[in-house]
Amino acid sequence: MLSVAERPAVPGAGLIAGRKHALDGLRTIAVAGVFFFHTATDEVPGGSIGVDVFFTLSGFVITLLIMKEWSATGRLHLGIFYAKRLARLWPALLALCAVILVAGFLFPASGWGGQAGFVLPAAAYVMNLAHFGMFGDSIAGETLGPTWTLAVEEQFYLVWPLLLLAMLRFWKVRTVAFATLAVAGAFLLNRFLLVSAGQPLARIYNGPDTRADELLIGCALALLFTSLRHGSRLHGALVSVARWGAPLAAITLAAALFLLKEPDTPGAWFTAFWTAGPAVLALLSAVLIGALVLQPAGFLARILSHPWLAKPGRDLSYAMYLWHLPVYLLLMRLIPALPLRIALTAVLTVLVACASFRFVERPLRRWANAKLEPAVEPSPPERSKEPVAA
Numbered sequence: 001m002l003s004v005a006e007r008p009a010v011p012g013a014g015l016i017a018g019r020k021h022a023l024d025g026l027r028t029i030a031v032a033g034v035f036f037f038h039t040a041t042d043e044v045p046g047g048s049i050g051v052d053v054f055f056t057l058s059g060f061v062i063t064l065l066i067m068k069e070w071s072a073t074g075r076l077h078l079g080i081f082y083a084k085r086l087a088r089l090w091p092a093l094l095a096l097c098a099v100i101l102v103a104g105f106l107f108p109a110s111g112w113g114g115q116a117g118f119v120l121p122a123a124a125y126v127m128n129l130a131h132f133g134m135f136g137d138s139i140a141g142e143t144l145g146p147t148w149t150l151a152v153e154e155q156f157y158l159v160w161p162l163l164l165l166a167m168l169r170f171w172k173v174r175t176v177a178f179a180t181l182a183v184a185g186a187f188l189l190n191r192f193l194l195v196s197a198g199q200p201l202a203r204i205y206n207g208p209d210t211r212a213d214e215l216l217i218g219c220a221l222a223l224l225f226t227s228l229r230h231g232s233r234l235h236g237a238l239v240s241v242a243r244w245g246a247p248l249a250a251i252t253l254a255a256a257l258f259l260l261k262e263p264d265t266p267g268a269w270f271t272a273f274w275t276a277g278p279a280v281l282a283l284l285s286a287v288l289i290g291a292l293v294l295q296p297a298g299f300l301a302r303i304l305s306h307p308w309l310a311k312p313g314r315d316l317s318y319a320m321y322l323w324h325l326p327v328y329l330l331l332m333r334l335i336p337a338l339p340l341r342i343a344l345t346a347v348l349t350v351l352v353a354c355a356s357f358r359f360v361e362r363p364l365r366r367w368a369n370a371k372l373e374p375a376v377e378p379s380p381p382e383r384s385k386e387p388v389a390a
Contacts, residue, residue, distance in 0.1 A: 021304075024305075028317055031321050033046075034050040039345055043258070046261065055214040056289065059219040060221050062160070076165055085154070093122065093123060096356075100112045100143055111330040112330055115143050121151075122141065122147040127141055127148040129206070132206050156212060174224065177224040183216055188213045194207075213278065214278050218289070221286045238294055242291035250300060253281075253284055316350065327352065331348075
C-alpha cells in the first residue's frame with residue numbers, strides 16, 4: 001500500500017461520477033473493428049484502429065479507478081489494485097488457453113491444433129514480447145496472437161500507478177495531467193528513434209514502450225477531467241471544442257476503418273505513420289471519449305449508450321476480443337465460404353462470450369470484490385474526498 005501526502009479535495013468529481021454507458025458502446029464498436037480486421041481484412045483494412053481506441057480508453061478508465069480510491073482515501077492499495085485487475089482479466093484468458101490446449105490435444109488436425117507453445121506467453125502477459133523475439137524466435141501466436149494487446153496493458157499497469165502516485169505526491173492533479181502528456185511525448189520520440197534506426201515492424205508494433213503514449217494520452221484525459229470544475233471557464237471551452245471535435249474525430253476514425261492500411265514496408269509513409277500514427281489515433285480517440293463524457297446527452301453519446309451497444313461493451317467485449325480469432329481459425333477449415341464463415345464466427349463468438357461472462361468472469365469478479373473491497377477503508381470524514389467513478 002502506498003499513500004500520498006494530503007492534497008486539496010479533487011474538484012469536479014460530479015463531472016465524471018457514475019458509469020458512462022456511451023464508453024461501453026464505444027468498446028463494442030472498437031471490438032467490431034478488430035473482428036472485421038481479422039475476418040474481412042480487404043473490406044475493413046483499418047479495423048486494427050480498434051486496438052488504438054482500446055488503449056486510449058483503457059488508460060482513461062484505469063486512471064479514473066486509481067483517482068477514485070486516491071480521492072476517497074488519500075492512498076492506493078497497490079496489492080488490491082493488482083489483485084482486482086487479475087480477477088477482472090485473468091480468468092477468462094486462462095479459460096481460453098485451457099480450452100484451446102485441451103481441444104488442440106484431442107483434435108490436432110483442427111484449427112486449434114499445435115497451439116500449445118503459445119499458451120504460456122499468452123497466460124503470462126508477454127505475447128507482445130514474444131512477437132518480436134524477446135525469448136528467442138519471434139512467434140505469431142495464431143489463435144492467441146491478439147493477447148499481445150493484453151500484455152501491453154498489463155505491463156503498463158505495473159508501472160503507471162507507481163508513476164502516478166509519485167507525481168501526485170508533489171504536484172496538483174492538473175499539473176500531473178500535463179506532465180503525463182509530456183511523458184507521452186517522450187515515448188513518441190522514442191518510437192521515432194526506433195523507426196529511424198530501422199527497427200523491425202514487429203518491434204515497433206508490439207513494444208510496451210511504443211504503445212505507451214496511447215495509454216498515457218487516455219490517462220492525461222482522465223486526470224484533466226478529475227481536476228475540472230463543472231461550469232468553469234475551462235469546462236466551457238472543452239464543451240465547445242467537443243461540439244465540433246467529436247463529429248470530426250468520429251468521422252475520421254470511421255473513415256480510417258475502411259481506408260487506412262497500416263504500412264508494412266520501409267519508406268516515407270512508413271516512417272511518418274509509425275512515428276506519429278498511433279499518437280494521432282489516440283488523440284482522435286481521446287477527443288471522442290472526452291466528448292462522450294462532457295456531452296452525455298449529445299447525439300453520439302445517445303447512440304453509443306443504446307443498450308444494444310452499451311450492454312455488449314460492458315459485459316461481452318473482453319471475451320469477444322479473446323474468442324473471435326480462435327473461433328474464426330477453427331471454422332476456416334470447415335466453412336470455405338467467407339461470408340458464411342464470418343457470420344457463423346460472429347454468432348459463435350457472441351455465444352461463447354456470453355458463457356464466459358456468466359460462468360467465468362462475473363462469478364469470479366464478484367467473489368474477488370467481496371474479498372478485496374472491505375480492505376479498502378475510507379479515510380476519516382475530515383480527510384475524505386468525493387469519489388470519482390469510472
